[in-house]
Amino acid sequence: MKAETFATSGLPAPQQFDAWMAWFDGVFDVQPHDAPRHGFHAHSQSWQIGGCMVSRVQAPAIRVERNIKHSRRNPLDHWVITLGRQATSWVSSRDATLSVHPGIPFVLSLADEVTSERAGDQRLQLYMSRDKFDDLSPALDRARGAALDTPLGSLLGDYLVLLEQILPDIAPDDQPRVSDAIGAMVAACLAPEQDRAGCAGPQIDLVRMERIRRVVRKYLRSPSLGTRLLCHSLSVSRSKLYRLMDAEGGVAGYIQRQRLLDAYALFSDQSVSQTITAIAEELCFADTSGFSRAFRREFGVTPSDVRAGARSSPNAGSTSAQGNGAAGGSLNSLLRRLI
Secondary structure (H helix, E strand, O other), X not given: OOOEEEXXXXXXXXXXXXXXXXXXXXXXXXXXXXXXXHOOOOEEEEEEEOOEEEEEEEEOOEEEEEOHHHHHHOXXXXXXXXXXXXXXXXXXXXXXXXXXXXXXOEEEEOOOOEEEEEOOEEEEEEEEOOOOOHHHHHHHHHXXXXXXXXXXXXXXXXXXXXXXXXXXXXXXXXXXXXXXXHHHHHHHHHOOHHHHHHHHHHHHHXXXXXXXXXXXXXXXXXXXXXXXXXXXXXXXXXXXXXXXXXXXXXXXXXXXXXXXXHHHHHXXXXXXXXXXXXXXXHOOOOOHHHHHHHHHHHHOOOHHHHHHHHHHOOOHHHOOOOOEOEOOOOHHHHHHOOO
16 A cells, blocks of 8 residues: 655755645644754655545654634544654643653544644554544544543554554555454444443433434535434434534534534635625525624634635645655645545
């Protein structure tokens, strides 16, 4: 299996960090610990297998952040299981702050705001598409924002190391089986049988929330999306649906927020030429003025502001500071292949 490779080593020292930032392409913001003018030697290799991607990243000391701005512009919600090889990682996500020692995997979601800081290190990362591994949603959602400092977590870390070593030798015909095996291993390490009985109630609710998310995504542009359709699609009562959605601001509030997030992503995409009115209609808003008011209440800016900001910002992909062997284009483009 051929890896997608990106490296900064072939560039002049003052351009290396800019190239590394451009490769992230809006998925994360990266800040180096040391002045990048002296050089920033970083290297990434990524192997895509079905709905997941394994990456080996070597980089100097950095601080990485994914905030609500990134989520709006790049609404990816993949999970990522990270294993630091030599350095301790300091991670903040979901109101928790972790100090994760090397050799211990930890789980994050790109749907959350995340800050991570570490010294120079090699890291292995397993990105898993929520849509492709929806059966693992409850287990991964319960584990996200946590370090897997358990015997099974250690086993998963060893598995990632072995997986990275054997992927170059995997034949194309074997890739679907490898993807299934990765999912089975993650499931075994995150949701062992003896733990299931004690958390059955929350687990069931997480499964139902994942089904709600999928139905909302499927019918996001349909005027029929609402309580009745969700109850019918999920075979739940109105009272149970309302209870599940209470923490999300209710059914109507959740649907409207998902539509507004989709609109934000469209306005942030320089390739989208649809008018504000056309996008509002496509996302089932009754009129443009009501859509714009809702958009401003949600994000604090107007649709025009977001579109103008996207068009005035430099295109990361057009920078002259391109690394060596960037066949995949960017981390953003690689992750979007998993959707």
